[in-house]
Amino acid sequence: MTKLQRSVASPNVVCIEDFRPIARQRIPKSVFDYLDGGAEGEITLRENCRIFNDVTFRPRHAVAVGKVNLGVRVLGLDLALPFLLAPVGYSRLMHPGGEVSAARAAGRAGTGYILSTISGHKLEDVRAGSTGPVFYQLYLMGGRGAAEGAIDRARTAGFNALVVTIDTPVSGIRERDYRNGMKELISGTLLQKIPFLPQVLSRPGWLFDYLRDGGLPGLPNVIIPGKGEMPLVDINAALAESTPTWADLKWIREHWKGPIVIKGVLTADDARRAIDEGVVAISVSNHGGRQLDGLPASLRALPEVVEAVQGRIEVFMDGGIRRGTDIVKALCLGANAVLCGRAYAYGLAAAGEAGVDRAIEILRTDLERTLRLLGCDSVANLDRSYVNVPKSWEA
Numbered sequence: 001m002t003k004l005q006r007s008v009a010s011p012n013v014v015c016i017e018d019f020r021p022i023a024r025q026r027i028p029k030s031v032f033d034y035l036d037g038g039a040e041g042e043i044t045l046r047e048n049c050r051i052f053n054d055v056t057f058r059p060r061h062a063v064a065v066g067k068v069n070l071g072v073r074v075l076g077l078d079l080a081l082p083f084l085l086a087p088v089g090y091s092r093l094m095h096p097g098g099e100v101s102a103a104r105a106a107g108r109a110g111t112g113y114i115l116s117t118i119s120g121h122k123l124e125d126v127r128a129g130s131t132g133p134v135f136y137q138l139y140l141m142g143g144r145g146a147a148e149g150a151i152d153r154a155r156t157a158g159f160n161a162l163v164v165t166i167d168t169p170v171s172g173i174r175e176r177d178y179r180n181g182m183k184e185l186i187s188g189t190l191l192q193k194i195p196f197l198p199q200v201l202s203r204p205g206w207l208f209d210y211l212r213d214g215g216l217p218g219l220p221n222v223i224i225p226g227k228g229e230m231p232l233v234d235i236n237a238a239l240a241e242s243t244p245t246w247a248d249l250k251w252i253r254e255h256w257k258g259p260i261v262i263k264g265v266l267t268a269d270d271a272r273r274a275i276d277e278g279v280v281a282i283s284v285s286n287h288g289g290r291q292l293d294g295l296p297a298s299l300r301a302l303p304e305v306v307e308a309v310q311g312r313i314e315v316f317m318d319g320g321i322r323r324g325t326d327i328v329k330a331l332c333l334g335a336n337a338v339l340c341g342r343a344y345a346y347g348l349a350a351a352g353e354a355g356v357d358r359a360i361e362i363l364r365t366d367l368e369r370t371l372r373l374l375g376c377d378s379v380a381n382l383d384r385s386y387v388n389v390p391k392s393w394e395a
């Protein structure tokens with residue numbers, strides 16, 4: 001076992017929450033808070049996690065469960081696990097291995113990885129790094145030409161699906177990032193950076209890795225025609241200039257003939273609209289509470305969307321998943337699979353690839369144990385009969 005693997009092995013890390021203090025110790029406050037925080041008062045962020053307490057289990061006891069099957073078939077692919085790794089921008093700031101490490105760990109575990117447009121590694125390297133399926137999450141930043149370039153590259157590299165995130169017409173205001181000087185640290189002058197440097201200098205291990213990795217990464221998957229690679233400057237301005245609309249799906253579909261997933265659906269209306277646009281799956285998501293604060297928890301929005309979809313397309317869900325029991329509850333409420341964001345990103349920030357491996361392992365063993373305790377031998381057999389939902393949820 002390597003030193004890094006030991007650092008996140010039991011008893012240091014027994015559940016996902018245990019990664020947080022280790023990550024907080026390893027990376028600067030600005031990077032930790034970027035990962036950990038949400039928008040405005042962080043009400044939606046907290047609610048995403050809290051809401052799982054409202055749903056309780058209805059087990060079938062005294063049932064002999066043999067081998068437990070955790071596999072699902074989504075997007076035409078057989079996955080060994082009912083969860084995928086969600087797109088997490090700036091992963092390379094958390095650890096130099098960043099997106100490549102996360103994709104490799106996902107592939108090793110037999111599941112998929114979704115690469116954010118805001119990636120410090122080239123999409124070709126991410127594809128080559130993983131033995132599992134990889135999906136490209138598209139933002140239109142840099143304009144249509146840049147997006148078309150990324151789509152063409154993703155197709156050539158062999159990405160399995162495109163994930164279009166629709167909840168980011170502008171970036172949400174993440175107050176911790178402002179207080180920590182994230183903007184100044186990324187794009188400010190030396191004078192502007194000075195007040196925020198102590199938090200970086202107090203993490204020499206991270207700083208050493210960061211400098212050895214070449215310092216601030218660019219955005220190698222956002223190539224603006226005639227201009228070149230988009231620098232990692234003010235992402236917020238770039239996002240605000242590139243609001244995706246339903247109309248954009250038309251030209252996106254002309255460039256990408258493969259499966260398209262829409263991420264960021266919270267209502268029956270948007271779910272139906274996505275079906276009309278010919279997508280194969282949607283993810284019920286509030287972006288991990290990082291966009292509009294005051295949105296409902298993803299789990300709370302899931303039943304409305306599942307009801308509207310009526311099995312016509314696949315429904316994923318993301319937001320607040322920290323335990324295998326959370327995944328099981330989402331599957332019981334009709335999700336075909338879930339996406340995990342912070343659950344693996346805390347692992348990445350704590351110990352690089354070894355941390356992602358450990359996060360996946362924790363969720364996998366949680367899932368297996370939970371199914372056995374429920375008396376259910378397969379995630380495919382999970383349904384509403386295994387949970388109690390509050391009366392107020394009944395439509």
Ligand SMILES: Cc1cc2nc3c(=O)[nH]c(=O)nc-3n(C[C@H](O)[C@H](O)[C@H](O)COP(=O)(O)O)c2cc1C
Nearest residue numbers: 035086087088089116165287288319320340341342
């Ligand atoms: C640090 C961070 C960066 C993120 N960057 C992106 C992104 O670039 N694109 C995207 O569609 N979603 C992004 N998300 C949202 C995740 O894909 C996912 O919706 C969210 O993390 C789910 O909530 P959870 O973290 O509670 O699991 C990001 C989330 C985090 C925590």
